[in-house]
Amino acid sequence: MKKQIIIALALLVSTFTFAQKNEIKAAEKAIKNGNYADAKAAISAADGLIGSADDKTKAKFYFLKGQALYANGTGSNQDIDAAIESLNMVATVEGSNGKYSGDVAELKQAMLSNFLTKGQADLEQKQYVKSADNFEKAYRMSVKDTVYLYYAASTAVSGQDYDKALGYYHELKALGYKGADMEYTAVNKETNEVENFDNKNLRDISVKAGTHIKPEDKKGESKSSEIVKNIALIYIAKGENDKAAAAMKDARKENPDDLGLLISEANIMLKLDRRDEFKKLMEEATTKDPSNPELQYNLGVIAAEGGDIESAMKYYKNAIELNPDYADAHNNMAVLILEKDQEIIEKMNALGNSAADNKKYDEYKLQRLDVYKEALPHLEIAFNLKPNVYVAKTLMNIYSAIDDMPKFKEMKAKVEELENQN
Numbered sequence: 469m470k471k472q473i474i475i476a477l478a479l480l481v482s483t484f485t486f487a488q489k490n491e492i493k494a495a496e497k498a499i500k501n502g503n504y505a506d507a508k509a510a511i512s513a514a515d516g517l518i519g520s521a522d523d524k525t526k527a528k529f530y531f532l533k534g535q536a537l538y539a540n541g542t543g544s545n546q547d548i549d550a551a552i553e554s555l556n557m558v559a560t561v562e563g564s565n566g567k568y569s570g571d572v573a574e575l576k577q578a579m580l581s582n583f584l585t586k587g588q589a590d591l592e593q594k595q596y597v598k599s600a601d602n603f604e605k606a607y608r609m610s611v612k613d614t615v616y617l618y619y620a621a622s623t624a625v626s627g628q629d630y631d632k633a634l635g636y637y638h639e640l641k642a643l644g645y646k647g648a649d650m651e652y653t654a655v656n657k658e659t660n661e662v663e664n665f666d667n668k669n670l671r672d673i674s675v676k677a678g679t680h681i682k683p684e685d686k687k688g689e690s691k692s693s694e695i696v697k698n699i700a701l702i703y704i705a706k707g708e709n710d711k712a713a714a715a716m717k718d719a720r721k722e723n724p725d726d727l728g729l730l731i732s733e734a735n736i737m738l739k740l741d742r743r744d745e746f747k748k749l750m751e752e753a754t755t756k757d758p759s760n761p762e763l764q765y766n767l768g769v770i771a772a773e774g775g776d777i778e779s780a781m782k783y784y785k786n787a788i789e790l791n792p793d794y795a796d797a798h799n800n801m802a803v804l805i806l807e808k809d810q811e812i813i814e815k816m817n818a819l820g821n822s823a824a825d826n827k828k829y830d831e832y833k834l835q836r837l838d839v840y841k842e843a844l845p846h847l848e849i850a851f852n853l854k855p856n857v858y859v860a861k862t863l864m865n866i867y868s869a870i871d872d873m874p875k876f877k878e879m880k881a882k883v884e885e886l887e888n889q890n
Contacts, residue, residue, distance in 0.1 A: 472719045492525070496534045504539035508547075511536045527562040530554045531572060538575075541582045545601060552579075552608050580609040587619065596627030604636065614645045618691065621698070632701045637699045640691075647691035656682035692723070697732035704731040709740050727756055729765065738774040747779065754786075761790035765797050777804055795853035802846040806862075840866045 491514035511533045512832055518529050537543050537551035558572050577814035587602035600623040607616035621636035652671040653662050657679060665671035674680040696719035703712035716733040723729050734749035750767050757763050768783030781804050787797040816832045819825040851859045860883045867876035 492529055492532060495536055499532060499535050499789050501680065502540070504536055504542070507532070507536035508539075522566070523561050525531070527566055527568050528560050530557040531568045532562065534558070534572070535575065538579060541579075541586075548605060549608075552605070576609050580606055580833065583609065587623075591619075591623060594626075595627050596623045597632075600624035600627060600632060600636075614640065614643055615647075617643075618645060618647070618695075621695075625698065625702070630705055634699065634702045637695050637702070640695050641699070645695065647688050651686050651688040653684045653686070655682040657681055693719070693726050693728040693732060696729065697736075700732070704736070704739055712736055713740065713742075726754075727753060727763075730756070731763075734767075735770055738770060743774070743776065746774065747776075750779065750783075759790060761787040761794055761797070764790060765794065765800075767801060768797070772800065772804065777807070780804060786797075793849075793853055795850045798846040798853070799850040799859060802843040802850065802862075805839060805843040805846070809836055812836050813841070837870060840869055844870075855882070855886065857883060860886055 491510045495507045496512035498504070498510060511529070514529060515533075518526060521529065531554075534551045534555035537547040537554065539547070542613070543551060555572050555576060558566070562568065583602045583606035587599045587606060590596070590599035590602060600620045603616050603620035603623060605611065607620060610616070613833050615642055617636055621633050621640060624630075624633035624636060630663060650668075652665045652668045654665070654671050654675055655661065655697060656663050663680070665674070668685070671680070671683055675683050698714060700712040700715045703709070703715060716729070716736050719729050720726075720733055730749060730753050734746050734753065737743075737746040737749060751772070753763060753767065764783045764787035768780045768787065771777075772780035781801065784797045784801040784804070787794050788801065791797070798842055812832050812835050816829055817827050844863075847859055847863050847866070851863060860879055864876060864879040867873070867879055
């Protein structure tokens with residue numbers, strides 16, 4: 469009885485092996501003919517039998533499965549993810565120098581190029597979610613190239629797929645991704661724009677080919693603060709404010725001297741309407757780099773956006789003191805000063821026709837003139853440094869209001885000149 473059972477089991481194993489080989493052969497033939505639907509069906513039939521196969525058969529099966537599911541780039545997202553897993557299984561079964569290692573490497577390189585090409589094309593068409601999927605797949609094909617995962621995260625944000633972007637950013641943070649140590653750039657001769665290259669060799673090839681000029685190597689900026697900031701901003705967009713604040717605070721603990729992170733945390737506090745914490749962080753930022761006019765200006769912008777006009781004016785004033793020719797700081801300072809004018813107008817419009825109201829009206833008129841005179845020097849400097857039609861029109865209106873007709877006529881001519889240029 470025992471012998472009969474042994475014989476029956478042996479026959480059963482033999483039948484399974486025969487079925488495996490038939491299905492694998494059918495899949496191989498279908499792939500050669502470009503019939504990926506039949507190849508996928510054959511692979512599916514063999515899938516349940518492959519567990520009892522030897523390593524040589526398993527390696528071939530996983531290689532063919534990867535090809536069938538990838539379908540020369542036409543497979544679904546789910547199938548392509550499974551194809552990548554299957555190709556990775558080849559090395560697990562036969563080692564890194566097995567019979568199929570070269571074929572797998574060649575296929576992976578082709579897949580990588582395809583994903584990158586599609587990702588870039590989708591990006592140019594503003595198909596951000598599709599672009600993110602392709603860049604993420606490129607990363608799975610070449611996990612040493614973490615920049616592809618960074619591209620996936622950035623494009624997912626552009627496509628407002630915040631859950632996907634959040635997953636990518638958390639993965640980058642866990643990997644300790646900081647961006648490229650070096651940036652390799654050159655100027656495109658056709659567009660005259662500076663372009664970044666993934667590596668020095670690609671850049672040098674383009675320069676030798678004559679399509680690019682002015683190659684430059686420079687130290688890349690760390691992306692770690694940007695990643696943590698984006699994690700926090702995504703949590704805010706999702707309404708998870710406590711997680712946003714916690715993410716930023718954790719990052720600051722790890723990088724207490726990172727000025728970019730400090731400013732990012734301050735910005736987060738402002739968005740969360742935690743104004744006391746915002747002001748504290750702003751003061752800390754200015755003590756870390758007190759002679760930086762750009763920092764003072766940016767702090768002014770952040771404060772103004774948050775409605776803290778007093779702080780904004782202080783920072784713009786600091787920026788101007790550090791750099792008297794800072795056109796944008798002068799312009800923004802004038803904008804804040806002129807906001808007082810609207811407040812005065814509202815008060816004037818609320819007055820009645822009594823003698824007291826008429827007296828008050830005249831007082832408000834004088835206050836408006838004082839506002840104009842306070843804003844005027846900043847606008848004149850801003851216009852002289854960076855002429856534009858909007859500042860010119862504001863100056864023209866102020867000269868008219870203060871009855872300076874020669875300057876009014878001069879500025880009116882400049883407005884017409886600037887408008888004709890556009």
